[in-house]
Amino acid sequence: MDARGAARRDRHRPSLFEPGTQFRYSNTNYLILGVLIEEITGQPYHEVVRRRIIEPLDLAATYLDGFEEVPAPFDPYGGSDPSAPDEQYDSTSITTAAWAAGAIVSSAEDLHRLCAALFDDRIISAASVAEMTAGGEYGLGVELSDWPRGLVGHGGAISGYGTFVRHSVDTGTTAFFAATDLGFNPISAIVAVLDAVVDAGR
Numbered sequence: 001m002d003a004r005g006a007a008r009r010d011r012h013r014p015s016l017f018e019p020g021t022q023f024r025y026s027n028t029n030y031l032i033l034g035v036l037i038e039e040i041t042g043q044p045y046h047e048v049v050r051r052r053i054i055e056p057l058d059l060a061a062t063y064l065d066g067f068e069e070v071p072a073p074f075d076p077y078g079g080s081d082p083s084a085p086d087e088q089y090d091s092t093s094i095t096t097a098a099w100a101a102g103a104i105v106s107s108a109e110d111l112h113r114l115c116a117a118l119f120d121d122r123i124i125s126a127a128s129v130a131e132m133t134a135g136g137e138y139g140l141g142v143e144l145s146d147w148p149r150g151l152v153g154h155g156g157a158i159s160g161y162g163t164f165v166r167h168s169v170d171t172g173t174t175a176f177f178a179a180t181d182l183g184f185n186p187i188s189a190i191v192a193v194l195d196a197v198v199d200a201g202r
Helices: 003-010 027-041 045-054 092-101 108-118 126-132 187-200
Strands: 078-081 084-090 143-145 151-158 161-168 174-179
Touching: 027 045, 027 092, 108 161, 108 174
Parallel strands: none
Antiparallel strands: 078 084, 143 151, 151 161, 161 174
16 A cells, blocks of 8 residues: 555545644654645645745755656665664665655755745745644654744655754754664654754844
């Protein structure tokens, strides 16, 4: 079953709680969003993302892995498994399976452009930003650190990769971290460092 099939299957399962009463992160929610985008627009998810976000912002290093060509001079990363550190493998097939939940490949520069554009009406309206950042520690697809004073961003990990980004709306500063060692995932320490870096830029 591919990502679309999983999303269509899981969206019919009963909710764990009433919307708005609790929070629980789920990658499946992003798969469902990908399906909704395709059903509403009548176009493939990756084409919508490219037309509405990647091309207008000139994100030259950003693409949906497995669905678009890898832009030169970039190559798919061959990762290693902690249980067999001397063996290398291509993580592309695993990343591709994530689809709308994590198959987008980008760069630090492109992530900075995206974060900045989110808050100056180039992608979504100010009203949508307010809705996106409402709530406690997690808004609509974004992690919030001491919001509204502080930082906005997201982190994630998949076989071969771990990435974390925090953006200061006040200063326009973006801090980005990426790891390609599956055995290295000190999330709390990384977030603390990124928060400190962006705080220093205020």
